[in-house]
Amino acid sequence: MKPKIQDVARIAGVSTTTVSRVLNDRGYISQKTRDKVYSAMKEINYVPNDLARSLFNKRSYLIGVIVPSTNHPFFGELVADIENICNEKGYKVLLCNSLHQPDKEKEYWDMLRRNQVDGVIVVTYNRGLIDEKQQLPAVAIDHYLSENIHVVSSDNYKGGEMATKELIEAGCSKIIHINGDASLDTPANKRMYAYEQVMNEENRFYKTYHVPDVAFLDQSSDVIKKLFHDHPDVDGIFASDDLLAIHILQYAESQGYRIPDDLKVIGYDGSGLIRSIYPSLTTIIQPVYEIAWSSVNTLIEEVEGKKTETQEQVFPISLWRGTTI
Amino acid sequence: MKPKIQDVARIAGVSTTTVSRVLNDRGYISQKTRDKVYSAMKEINYVPNDLARSLFNKRSYLIGVIVPSTNHPFFGELVADIENICNEKGYKVLLCNSLHQPDKEKEYWDMLRRNQVDGVIVVTYNRGLIDEKQQLPAVAIDHYLSENIHVVSSDNYKGGEMATKELIEAGCSKIIHINGDASLDTPANKRMYAYEQVMNEENRFYKTYHVPDVAFLDQSSDVIKKLFHDHPDVDGIFASDDLLAIHILQYAESQGYRIPDDLKVIGYDGSGLIRSIYPSLTTIIQPVYEIAWSSVNTLIEEVEGKKTETQEQVFPISLWRGTTI
């Protein structure tokens, strides 16, 4: 049986109230009592039960984090940053990999509520996730969910614009965009709108191809093949995800395109991992750490009642110059 | 105020006992009562408090997972698999990124105990993590921690052997190994022993270089430069990590080595991500999913009291043939 506060009290010869007081360092306690209690705790290897504490305090210091999957460089890094920052602030992370499945997201959301998390940070493309009156503090990354939910993102429109203009300035004459599932309401859509708008303004041909699920690349190859089959003269591609961009480079090279002479490619995300192992890829960098930091801080401020108005924060993107443009 | 079971009981006109019964589907309850309770729950949007439940049941369905960082393709994938499998089985994951820091690992371990996790899955190189009498069920991945802790790993020795032999069979005459921190007691050490033993048996020159921290590659470049400076005639390198292998390839190519003609390189881990975006890299594949599955299952079996003897499970590795050998 795990020792409880009563056992400590009995051994130290004090009341449970007193033990609780030294545990929480609250109220006046004589040094002598304090010492007795500490040595009793040590003697029986006492560990406080945070479940009981949370129950009483109505505060769990638990934060739910819902992402598509940590098995993706961008989200793996994002989750690592979020967890590290939470840890510094005394919060714990309950991890949920939704695999982009709306029903899973909903299940996770309910699970988090049952577990009395203080708040949740969510990356979802499922608008309907929070329909009911949600009093649970939440921050949505990259996505507007509802009026009461804060939003943290990087500037997706500007990212799309920057990527497109890089290709234009590099002299590409036929620039194609490849993106994820068109029916999903993802931040990548803003990148697409930016691409289409820029191309439109310049009176250029534009075309966007869609991959069923960007995060899991198995299905991307057919779309990539089709892109090159339809447009063998393509000389610029803006991919909404670095992994997609790399797959395109692989396929293009296998077809004899020389990079960047025949074809220029720019990706998106610029996670530390990709920049480290694939520095040649020109890409738009999302400021992952800033997004993580701001998400955690905004959430904790709301949890601790410091701020109430719903916030929307957009961080600037930047360009990583590789050699694929 | 969040609605509680009492509110449901009051509205449905029954006792809390009855509400609890329909919640847990235990004992006999008339359909009429059941309906009343359900509609009351719906009416006030009731969500059960799992903290209170866990407190009573002495079972949290929480599993702590300690890894160096999800910001690494191998651990990002491992954590995603572990979490998915836990979720299928009704368990939740409390994520801890130790960043390879022993003091953090210890803090996380204590935090997990306070939070009454049912068990923990840990990837650590910190032998001293569990000194005291730990009654907490645990599975260590890749590492023997103590007599009562199960171990799940892949065959690191055979992996090192296979990698070394591949280079030998490919005709390399000067094969060098590069590994992580020598003072850490990591699974990669077994790969190094295998390398050294095979080389020894063949009466060949061997030499291992060490990078301070394989998981965070910033410091690797100096070591890599030194390796090539000391041994410009190296024609085979076995790296204990794919990211390291990729950095070596980058540096070697910048120095004019042709791959694989002048230099052959083999990595380690073979995570899905690396195989997808860097298929040319020859590497040893660790069966991530099997490791995740076995860890979760072994842990849950112990938690549920199905098995008691400490187990050690070793899964076979395999070879990914790229073009770097």
Added chain:
DNA sequence: CTGAAAGCGCTTACAG
């Protein structure tokens, strides 16, 4: 088929 009571391990007014 249903309810009153005790208890999971803690904390906090309230007394003293």
Added chain:
DNA sequence: CTGAAAGCGCTTACAG
């Protein structure tokens, strides 16, 4: 400076 009592939101014997 310290303790007895009530309560956080649940569940489960035990009665009826």
